[in-house]
Amino acid sequence: MEFTVILFDLILAVPLFFLLNWFEQKKNGTSFEINLAHIGCSLIYLVLVTGMLGLLGLSYFTQNIFLVVFFEAIYRFIYLHYVWERESFVNRKAYLMIFAITILLAYLLDVSFLSKVETVFPDANEMKTVVWLLIILFLYLLFKDQVRLDFMKESTTTFAKKKEYVVTSYAKLKMKYHDEVTKFKNKQLVPLFYAMMVYENYQHPPVVRYVRERFFGRKQSTYGVMQIPSSIPLTDLQSIEKSMEKIEQIMKKSKMTKSNFDAVKILKEYYQNDEIVTNIMEIYQDIVSFDEV
Numbered sequence: 621m622e623f624t625v626i627l628f629d630l631i632l633a634v635p636l637f638f639l640l641n642w643f644e645q646k647k648n649g650t651s652f653e654i655n656l657a658h659i660g661c662s663l664i665y666l667v668l669v670t671g672m673l674g675l676l677g678l679s680y681f682t683q684n685i686f687l688v689v690f691f692e693a694i695y696r697f698i699y700l701h702y703v704w705e706r707e708s709f710v711n712r713k714a715y716l717m718i719f720a721i722t723i724l725l726a727y728l729l730d731v732s733f734l735s736k737v738e739t740v741f742p743d744a745n746e747m748k749t750v751v752w753l754l755i756i757l758f759l760y761l762l763f764k765d766q767v768r769l770d771f772m773k774e775s776t777t778t779f780a781k782k783k784e785y786v787v788t789s790y791a792k793l794k795m796k797y798h799d800e801v802t803k804f805k806n807k808q809l810v811p812l813f814y815a816m817m818v819y820e821n822y823q824h825p826p827v828v829r830y831v832r833e834r835f836f837g838r839k840q841s842t843y844g845v846m847q848i849p850s851s852i853p854l855t856d857l858q859s860i861e862k863s864m865e866k867i868e869q870i871m872k873k874s875k876m877t878k879s880n881f882d883a884v885k886i887l888k889e890y891y892q893n894d895e896i897v898t899n900i901m902e903i904y905q906d907i908v909s910f911d912e913v
Contacts, residue, residue, distance in 0.1 A: 643657065662726060669685065689723055782906075789818045789821060806878055811911060813863075816863070816887075821845055848863060866890065883904060884897060
């Protein structure tokens with residue numbers, strides 16, 4: 621197999637990667653259902669790509685087309701571990717199992733079907749089978765909520781994974797910005813501010829911030845780890861200082877002291893978004909619990 625074929629497979633894996641990411645963000649369901657859909661989408665993508673390449677006279681590039689799935693899995697690994705830094709949320713055993721199953725099924729699909737036929741698209745007679753399959757699929761989608769079987773229970777490790785990520789991120793941020801954050805006069809603000817930092821760092825990881833600020837600087841409107849709106853670029857430390865100033869102003873405006881400290885009120889005034897407030901309060905509770913140990 622020539623280098624050009626491998627290069628072509630690497631390119632084809634890119635749209636599959638974005639397609640699966642989009643699908644996972646939109647899909648609601650159990651982990652089992654999402655993983656099953658992940659495998660199905662990968663196989664369907666291989667069939668459609670093989671068919672399109674055949675119609676375009678590029679069948680040469682369909683050699684070992686199953687490698688597209690393999691390369692997509694590598695992209696996903698890099699994305700989770702080095703771009704979004706969310707390895708704490710990844711169930712490694714489940715990830716490797718889905719990866720192995722998808723590769724195996726893609727390989728079997730390739731050697732037993734895709735590489736054996738001139739075209740993967742059905743002719744007029746074969747369309748009868750396709751039509752009936754579509755009818756069956758429609759009926760399933762129509763009645764699945766009434767006759768649903770629970771094949772597998774949802775994993776209960778999500779909360780533990782989330783707490784692990786919070787504690788790990790908190791420790792890293794504390795080591796880096798402890799001197800700055802502890803400048804708060806009211807020390808009750810310290811764990812709350814770290815909770816805000818963990819949330820913002822999760823939503824906008826360092827690599828993503830760097831790429832946005834480096835290549836889209838003129839269009840960028842928020843900067844630093846705290847994502848502070850600014851007309852000029854800000855460093856992480858500068859964004860922390862401005863965020864702390866804003867919180868101090870909220871405290872002063874609300875006439876809040878140690879005796880009437882209200883973390884929720886501060887967050888609501890700061891973010892003006894109840895969903896964000898709820899998420900940060902969960903992180904805040906994890907940090908407080910960790911500090912009490």
